[in-house]
Amino acid sequence: MAQQTQPTITLEEALHMGYRHHQVGELQQAKHIYERILSAVPQQPAALSMLASVAYLEGDEIQAEAYRDQALKSYSAVLHQQPGQLAIRAALVNQLLAADRVREAQDLIEYLQLPLNPLRAKPEEFQRRREASRKRGLPPIIINTIPKSASESIWNRLAQGLGMAQCHLSIGLFPHCTAVPHRLDEFGQGGIISKEHIAPSPFNVEVLHRAGVRKLVVHLRDPRQTTLSWAHFVRDDISKTLLGPLWRQSCPPAAVLNADLSQQLDWCIDNYLPLAVDFMRGWQEIAADPARPIDILFQTFEGFRTEPDAYFARTLEFYGIDKSLFAEDAEAEVVHLRKGALDEWREVYTGEQQRRANAIVGPDLLDAFGWTA
Template sequence: MRERYSPISAERLFGALKDEGRIALAQDIANLFPGVTREMAVGYLDSISKANNGDQAALSNLSQSHQTNISPSTEALVYIAQSCAELGLLDLGSRVILATLDSSTLIQSYIHNPFVGNALTYMGDKDSLLYHLNVSAAHKVRNSPSSEKTSIFLCTLPKAGSFYLAQNIQHEFSLPDIRISLDHFPSDQVVIEAAKLFARGGRSSWNHLDASDDNIQALCRAGIDKLVLQVRDPRQAMLSFIHHVDRNLVAQNLHYRARLDPHIPSAWAEWSLGEKIDFYIDGWLPKAMSWMERWCQVIADQCGPEILVLRFEDMREDALGHMKQIAAFYGYSTEQLSVSEKDANPHFRSGLKEEWREVLSPLQQSQANKHISFVVMETLGYPGVKELN
């Protein structure tokens, strides 16, 4: 599935919406998405142009040939919609996507297709998106049989090895991945009907869900009674996240910048690593610590699903042992399990435990430690952490 393309430039997109260079742009779109002809792309741009000029019915024909699956033409339309949003036409982009995907296709594309799912998460207000997703998922739940295989839910702090661990879970237990939340950090929302679909078994899901009262209640209502919580020293996670941001912005990931919290300043690319660290110490680290603290409260109150707490640092030392803990927790056999090589996974930059001690200046370390709750850290399995700072 496609996840990243450079956005259409403002000059080309705005020109095409005014019928300037539309055919040339349509040809480029056709070249990106095999199966889409230039004539089809011209038609898409024409409909979107009319909608931008106030024609409320112009987008009504977009979903006619895309209702049964996520085709190249669907992805081409999502690409155009993302480019609209990237250039400030957020409402137009949202309307294009919702016109492209009908109610039976919307949840399917959201939970299974990263390219379409990320676009949906990026655009539109949360209430509207939740409504459309829940309506679509409710239809799928009614028509989806239960599975004898237990679903596995992985909730992680960002940059705590989530992608690597999720990939191994999907492979070793033959559990396809679906989304059950809007996928925002540090404040996320459960898509309750998608969570019900997950709870029917035979699936895996991973996200960075926060432990708000609404989310915990939604998980319980959906029938999710267990989850794996994977954490990492937030100071190292912060440093890893900064490099993650750099990679995605260099790759011009369309949906990425707008979804980040804190939002990335326009001067980010010109900043030194030290300046980026200063920005994230104040803007990201307190939110990560608060995210961990809320999960600790749920564990202490025993008010939600049963939780298995794991640490990134332990996975780095013994990934197979990590997987065996998850298998045992969910009632799977621990025999004949295997894990992929971490160094071969593109989401592993270095996986170092305490690189932050070498990279952060003494002043930055002091500032970072002001945001750390050492009670929370010790609760999550970091004994003696206070004495090390």
Template sequence: MSISYFETANKLKREGKLQEAIPAYQRAIEQNPNFYVVHHNLGEVLAKLNRTDEALALYQRTIELNPNAAWSYHNLGEVLAKLNRIDEAIIAYRQAVEINPESFLSYYQLGKACYRLATEINLEIFQFSLQLEDVLSKTSQENGSSASLNSDYFNDITFLQSTSPLNNEAFVEEVYRTYLKRSPDVNGKSSFLQNLGNGTLTRQQILATIRQSGEFTALLRLSGCLMAAISAYWKAIELNPDSYDSYHSLGEALVKLNHLDEAVSVYRHAINLNPNFYKSYSQLGGVLAKRGQLEEALVCQQKAIELQPVLVGDEAYFNLGNIQIQLGLLEEGIVSYQKAIEINPDCAEAYYNLGNVLLVQGKREQAIRSYYQSNKIHHRKANPHATIPGILLVTFPEFGGTEIVNALATSLSIPFIPISGSYPFDNIIERESISRLASGMSWSMGYISASLINFDLIGEYLDKMIFHICDPRQAMLLFVNYLNKILQTEPKQLIMYHSILCDNYFTLSITDQISWHIESGYLPQAIKFLKGWLEVIESHNLHPQILSTKQENFAANPEAFLESVLNFYEIKDRDSALSKLQLNQDSYMEKEKIDDWWQVLTQEQAEKASSIIPKQMFSKFGWNR
């Protein structure tokens, strides 16, 4: 009876009636639970239906019943790989080839799994079992592939002998290049040089320190996984010399190990076996470009795209663009980058390289927008849960931004990231800080001059910002008041202002201090600062968008001001943010409010101050003359 159920289930399976086959196999198992083949076949049906966990259990049961079931080990490897349990998949595939060393497909999938372990897993933190290490070692040695790995990478004595003529700096650089495959970082290099110089460490101890690092361990494991993949692919090719897929996959592994000459050879072999295999043309083009064979690389990439203009993907167009740019074909390169972006809107590298080309062509604004898109993609991937964008507040004067600082901090619950200093007005933004701000869920405030370098940096990372000001004559009085307050309470802080004040500044009366600031102190610098930003604001084609706000409006109605910010940044849950709005009672607006400028300045001072303010500022910001 069990045979009947088994045969019925197999017939349904062959006809593609997978759902109907399941109960038949289950009845067959009920009647003969130790018949391993029925467990295996049901596992195949469930695997095809993506019922992966159930399939896994059935393959494991099959192996319990028949430890020599090579194909069950193979299928177990496929299921484990689908579940991203790649280390277990490698062990299962290895068991399959141990039982059936003539299985081309098991060797091929073993190579694929080893390659995935090398390229998809963080090997610096991944825990390698002894069994996995043994499997990788056996697989690597099966075709003698380990001999192609540079011996100096593993032999400290050979390395020390070959580098003995080098001075300490050159030695450290060679250590990084050979053992870590990169240039030294500043801190690491400095530390090693200091230890070598004072005799704390010998050169051999430097190598021992490098070998104990997680980075070196990861690189060693990477090489081991790739060598195992290469060995498995060669075995698959030995069993099936006509498998162009095996040659192509072998080429990928060789490229990862930087064995470019061998990679070129196997990619060419893959193309000879299948002249229509576009992937090999594309990968061969990439390798040839790395070797500087640009003309031939160009032909390969164009052939790949000709064969499959859509399936070839964004990488082929991106690589084609890179080759075209190196050949001086700028317009063609731009088209290729744009095609890569069309296929994959998240291709940050294409946006970045496109920005480079546009910058070379003098199309600065377009270049900045392209850089912005590239950075936006990187930040979104790094911080996918950010719901509030980075908010940049350029404020004039710095004192006038205190209330906004508190409003944003309390209403939106986002941290502050400093990106510049305070007066004078020529501060340069730090790229690292603006990059952190752009990751979202944060804000920054400060004096930032409207210099080309600053605005380019802002444009590279942000699509919106706020420019918040008050009347420069009022700002001047705030600065005078602030300096005299510091003189009375914390005179040491005045050191930072000595270089921008006249020698006898604090011996002058308040009236004379104001006159000095109007003539050659604060006010001319403030006007220059504001003129720069006014020009930026009125240049409608520039990126990013700018929300221009006034301190007077914020003081009159903080809720309306915050709502304008929320609308500008398209921040949801406005009611919640507005309900948390608070003003800092220690701020200058509440605690140290000073008289309006027209009540303090003499008529002569007022006329002089007003005369140096450009007319368009009065009309733009609604200030009184």
């Protein structure tokens, strides 16, 4: 009787098999597959990254950091040998940002030739909307937002109302979302509206200015509320993505993810809220600089919630867009909107959590945007 042979699969097929287990929480099955890949292809960077993610979710941070560091070295080695590998460069940039090695990521991102990624439209429709918007003289628009500020729905409403194309321009997650110069160069030609969480860094401001971006809407929300929403989002969404657990600044450790909401809020108030405050203050400082190369309009979710028509009117006026070009009755997809409440945090935070949160935000920031202690 002839001996049966096991069917062979490619490296990509094996990785995707691991990803499928990983994404549904079957961590041991995923881990076994990633380890098998490493036994066949030592130092395979994607498998190392996934093992780091699994280890973080299992609470083994020492092992996770070891895998992460090995993955970064492996990605760097592959890129050195094959500098034209776009996927490798993008993965390395993304994971350097996750590891808080921002300067190294910025050095690599200058040569990252990522194309624009059409959203909510097929490439043909994206191009049609872009060209039609350019012919009507619509400028490039960026709504740069603090996460969990209902900005996705506002962005969709503006895009539909103006008939503009939509895409993202950055790489990474909050707090290190970084503008991709190649994408910005194309975006600067107009006809596109983007929603971002771009960090207030000199590098990002320079990339925006170099691409011809002269105006920026910075959309904010009471950071005590966004922190509450982030606690839900990071637990139910970000931590369950393949690479989300690698973002240690904004993704809690396993013990916190598996704890109750109050303990998750404690971690988010102490660790995430300061990042949100830094984001807001950073853009405030840029806006206050007389030598700033970009004009900034601050908008808030609270302003949108109470006076949506005035919110859109301010945005159109800021960009010099005739209001007749905006279809106010345009329907738009509502995305990632958990409740949309204004002050839910007051009902959920304990008294001690409220005290700590108010101290982190500070009275000057509260006053600047009309939020109350």
